[in-house]
Amino acid sequence: MSFSGYDIGPFYDEMFASPAEPRDGTRLMVEKIESLPPGELKRRQRTAEQALFDSGITFNVYGSGEGTEKIWPFDIIPRIVEAREWYWIEKGLKQRIRALNLFIDDVYHDQNIVKDGVIPGDLISSAEGYLKPCAGLNPPGRIWAHVTGTDLVRDEKGQIYVLEDNLRCPSGVSYVIANRRLLKRTFPEVFTASRVKAVDIYPAKLLDMLYSIAPSGMRTPVVALLTPGIYNSAYFEHSFLAHEMGIELVEGRDLVIQDGFVCMKTTRGLQRVDVIYRRINDDFLDPKAFREDSLLGVPGILEVFQKGRVAMANAPGTGVADDKVIYAYVPKMIQYYLGEDAIIPNVPTYLCWEDSARNHVLDNLDSLVVKAANESGGYGMLIGPVATASEREAFAEKIKSNPRNFIAQPTLGLSRSPVIIGDGFEGRHVDLRPFILYGEDIWVLPGGLTRVALRKGSLVVNSSQGGGSKDTWVVDGPDTEAETDRETTLMSQSQTQDGSGQYAEQSC
Amino acid sequence: MLSRVAETLYWLSRYLERAENISRFIEVSWHMTLDQPGQEECREWGALVSTTGDNAQFYERYNAATKKTVISFLMFDTEYSNSIISCLRAARENARTVREIISSDLWEQINAFYHIIEGAGKNQGHVYENPYDLCQQIKLRSMMLGGIGNDTMSHGEGWHFCRLGRYLERADKTSRVLDVKYFTLLPSVNYVGTAYDDVQWAALLRATDALDAYRQEYGRINPSNVAEFLVFGREFPRSVLHCLGVAQRSLHAISGTPMGAFRNSGEQILGQLSAELAYTNIKSVFDKGLHEFNDQLQVEINRINDAIARYFFGYDPEEFKEAG
Numbered sequence: 001m002s003f004s005g006y007d008i009g010p011f012y013d014e015m016f017a018s019p020a021e022p023r024d025g026t027r028l029m030v031e032k033i034e035s036l037p038p039g040e041l042k043r044r045q046r047t048a049e050q051a052l053f054d055s056g057i058t059f060n061v062y063g064s065g066e067g068t069e070k071i072w073p074f075d076i077i078p079r080i081v082e083a084r085e086w087y088w089i090e091k092g093l094k095q096r097i098r099a100l101n102l103f104i105d106d107v108y109h110d111q112n113i114v115k116d117g118v119i120p121g122d123l124i125s126s127a128e129g130y131l132k133p134c135a136g137l138n139p140p141g142r143i144w145a146h147v148t149g150t151d152l153v154r155d156e157k158g159q160i161y162v163l164e165d166n167l168r169c170p171s172g173v174s175y176v177i178a179n180r181r182l183l184k185r186t187f188p189e190v191f192t193a194s195r196v197k198a199v200d201i202y203p204a205k206l207l208d209m210l211y212s213i214a215p216s217g218m219r220t221p222v223v224a225l226l227t228p229g230i231y232n233s234a235y236f237e238h239s240f241l242a243h244e245m246g247i248e249l250v251e252g253r254d255l256v257i258q259d260g261f262v263c264m265k266t267t268r269g270l271q272r273v274d275v276i277y278r279r280i281n282d283d284f285l286d287p288k289a290f291r292e293d294s295l296l297g298v299p300g301i302l303e304v305f306q307k308g309r310v311a312m313a314n315a316p317g318t319g320v321a322d323d324k325v326i327y328a329y330v331p332k333m334i335q336y337y338l339g340e341d342a343i344i345p346n347v348p349t350y351l352c353w354e355d356s357a358r359n360h361v362l363d364n365l366d367s368l369v370v371k372a373a374n375e376s377g378g379y380g381m382l383i384g385p386v387a388t389a390s391e392r393e394a395f396a397e398k399i400k401s402n403p404r405n406f407i408a409q410p411t412l413g414l415s416r417s418p419v420i421i422g423d424g425f426e427g428r429h430v431d432l433r434p435f436i437l438y439g440e441d442i443w444v445l446p447g448g449l450t451r452v453a454l455r456k457g458s459l460v461v462n463s464s465q466g467g468g469s470k471d472t473w474v475v476d477g478p479d480t481e482a483e484t485d486r487e488t489t490l491m492s493q494s495q496t497q498d499g500s501g502q503y504a505e506q507s508c
Numbered sequence: 509m510l511s512r513v514a515e516t517l518y519w520l521s522r523y524l525e526r527a528e529n530i531s532r533f534i535e536v537s538w539h540m541t542l543d544q545p546g547q548e549e550c551r552e553w554g555a556l557v558s559t560t561g562d563n564a565q566f567y568e569r570y571n572a573a574t575k576k577t578v579i580s581f582l583m584f585d586t587e588y589s590n591s592i593i594s595c596l597r598a599a600r601e602n603a604r605t606v607r608e609i610i611s612s613d614l615w616e617q618i619n620a621f622y623h624i625i626e627g628a629g630k631n632q633g634h635v636y637e638n639p640y641d642l643c644q645q646i647k648l649r650s651m652m653l654g655g656i657g658n659d660t661m662s663h664g665e666g667w668h669f670c671r672l673g674r675y676l677e678r679a680d681k682t683s684r685v686l687d688v689k690y691f692t693l694l695p696s697v698n699y700v701g702t703a704y705d706d707v708q709w710a711a712l713l714r715a716t717d718a719l720d721a722y723r724q725e726y727g728r729i730n731p732s733n734v735a736e737f738l739v740f741g742r743e744f745p746r747s748v749l750h751c752l753g754v755a756q757r758s759l760h761a762i763s764g765t766p767m768g769a770f771r772n773s774g775e776q777i778l779g780q781l782s783a784e785l786a787y788t789n790i791k792s793v794f795d796k797g798l799h800e801f802n803d804q805l806q807v808e809i810n811r812i813n814d815a816i817a818r819y820f821f822g823y824d825p826e827e828f829k830e831a832g
Contacts, residue, residue: 053623054616230605243608254510265511267665267762267820 073468092343129319146313154415174237195476197446203244209439221274447472515821521673523599528650529681536715611660679751774815
């Protein structure tokens with residue numbers, strides 16, 4: 001298959017600088033694809049899909065009976081990020097996570113940022129993710145958001161923006177690792193030559209981080225991953241990560257509070273748990289402290305956490321900074337806490353609680369994207385340019401009745417990346433979700449999850465809305481250390497059953 | 509190990525073993541009908557339903573036991589919880605919740621197994637015509653999963669729970685295979701001792717993959733020897749006595765209780781049952797009645813299951829205090 005007819009359109013294309021000219025890091029890949037015999041690329045795509053299906057990396061489509069298990073669509077053409085661009089992305093993400101953690105800690109303690117007039121106090125107390133019971137908490141190292149999955153997008157000019165911070169329970173990293181394992185089998189030749197930075201190391205890094213926040217003690221900490229259970233759409237990921245880290249995967253019903261500690265029920269009685277990587281939302285975590293009707297959580301776990309007898313990642317309460325109104329203030333936080341300018345800018349954001357901004361939004365609904373402050377997953381959203389007049393009217397009413405809950409942003413012409421459609425390539429819009437771990441230091445997984453809006457023209461990349469994914473390659477520059485070839489001694493496998501008499505000797 | 513995980517592994521193996529054995533039942537019945545041209549085949553298939561003990565459920569949904577209805581019921585009926593498809597679905601759901609415990613290979617093959625049967629369910633006509641191919645495939649797949657489990661899982665607590673489940677299930681099912689013969693012959697005792705009878709006993713042996721091993725030990729087919737082999741064949745991996753022995757060793761490996769002693773009621777009942785079988789012979793089984801013997805055996809295996817569930821899976825602080 002050839003890229004000769006590929007149309008990059010009026011967008012920034014992640015693979016081609018201009019119609020016939022691949023970007024630096026992508027040249028090898030383009031050459032490889034064009035050199036494949038006819039039908040080979042599609043065969044590899046089918047093989048990859050079958051492998052996904054066999055490995056059960058599927059998600060359940062809610063509410064549509066049986067037989068609706070689907071693989072998350074995967075396109076085998078990788079999205080390639082050059083090392084020199086990644087350098088700035090990584091730096092920008094570290095800066096942002098540092099500031100956000102300082103902010104969350106401030107919010108639950110003295111609120112200096114409010115006293116100094118940078119953020120209005122009522123925006124914080126009215127944020128849905130703000131949890132009163134968390135005030136005064138001191139998580140280990142004063143770090144709250146240990147695992148973050150920041151969403152990045154790129155506009156027509158090539159500028160990268162932060163779209164969302166996702167500080168609660170971001171998911172998708174298992175797809176990064178699974179996609180990579182697949183692509184290694186799909187394009188082994190290009191893979192080696194391109195010096196792609198490894199992502200397989202993530203589970204080990206995650207485990208290191210979890211160990212680092214354990215309450216001090218003499219024994220090896222017991223770490224568990226807390227999942228809402230098999231019916232959660234991210235269950236595959238929970239199970240995958242627990243498996244990769246070799247830790248217990250627990251549900252709320254496996255845990256009890258005994259003598260002031262969190263314990264799991266085992267075949268030999270109760271065993272203490274020191275660190276919990278929890279993938280249950282704050283609301284459901286502890287029916288005693290938060291939602292009383294939660295059956296998924298562990299009654300009393302917050303109290304144990306408050307006493308420092310169990311560590312949790314992420315700490316409860318981080319959702320306050322996920323509020324899309326608070327998001328708009330992140331560049332100011334970076335300035336306030338670190339005295340630096342934000343390396344990666346925010347998407348320009350109109351806050352509807354401000355009168356002038358609201359009027360601007362209401363007048364320009366047909367060109368803006370409007371979002372509810374506390375929704376995620378592509379829900380509660382209006383994409384002005386493609387909405388009908390009545391949809392826009394309905395949204396205008398919502399905004400007027402609860403201005404605090406809405407923000408608006410210009411509709412970005414998201415960058416595109418080629419995907420296989422029929423017998424050719426077509427550009428589809430993509431975003432990027434890198435994953436950041438914050439324990440003793442901050443570490444960014446090189447690459448991240450590239451989500452792609454597979455519906456033609458669609459800007460919504462969420463899996464629940466027809467999105468798919470691609471592997472993301474951060475390709476190393478020439479400066480990196482050379483691979484060290486380790487010398488190995490190979491023992492030839494020469495023993496056989498008969499002839500030499502070795503067999504008889506061996507079996508003595 | 510988490511109680512919930514232990515329970516899941518135990519049931520995962522039981523369901524896989526159950527699916528395998530049901531396919532063995534179907535195969536043996538099918539062979540029996542082929543071997544008696546001109547006979548009304550309904551009796552064979554009706555007997556098969558009786559073997560499962562789920563007669564009532566069958567006749568709620570089907571009018572008569574024919575090859576088609578019985579295969580449909582036992583293989584593809586998703587409403588019937590012991591059908592092959594239901595067992596595999598349950599096995600797969602269990603496997604999914606413990607994916608991080610079992611090996612990736614094991615999970616992928618369980619997943620693929622389920623999809624094969626689900627796919628076959630969409631084209632059932634072919635299976636009614638010739639159930640042999642699918643039965644054979646189910647049997648081989650299940651045995652392969654046993655092998656993958658043995659060779660890829662650490663032989664620790666989780667593996668022992670798998671083995672415990674698998675062998676208790678197998679002991680129960682081997683006793684039910686013997687029952688197939690009982691129910692088939694029930695209406696016409698005058699077959700006993702005829703050449704046709706031998707053919708049927710051979711079919712039983714074939715269903716349990718015991719024919720070759722049996723011939724090496726006894727040579728000629730003889731009902732008493734067949735029953736003896738399937739119940740007491742100490743070295744044969746599908747005989748009831750052998751299965752109970754393996755289950756017992758795993759149970760003691762899990763608890764750390766020395767063999768010959770007990771610290772919970774599961775160990776007690778299983779020990780008593782094994783000892784009783786070890787010190788009896790086929791003559792007293794026939795004196796008691798083969799079917800009555802099998803019935804009693806199945807009741808005891810259910811009691812063992814319940815005792816294991818209470819002690820290991822249903823965490824109860826009080827019970828653990830008592831057990832120390």
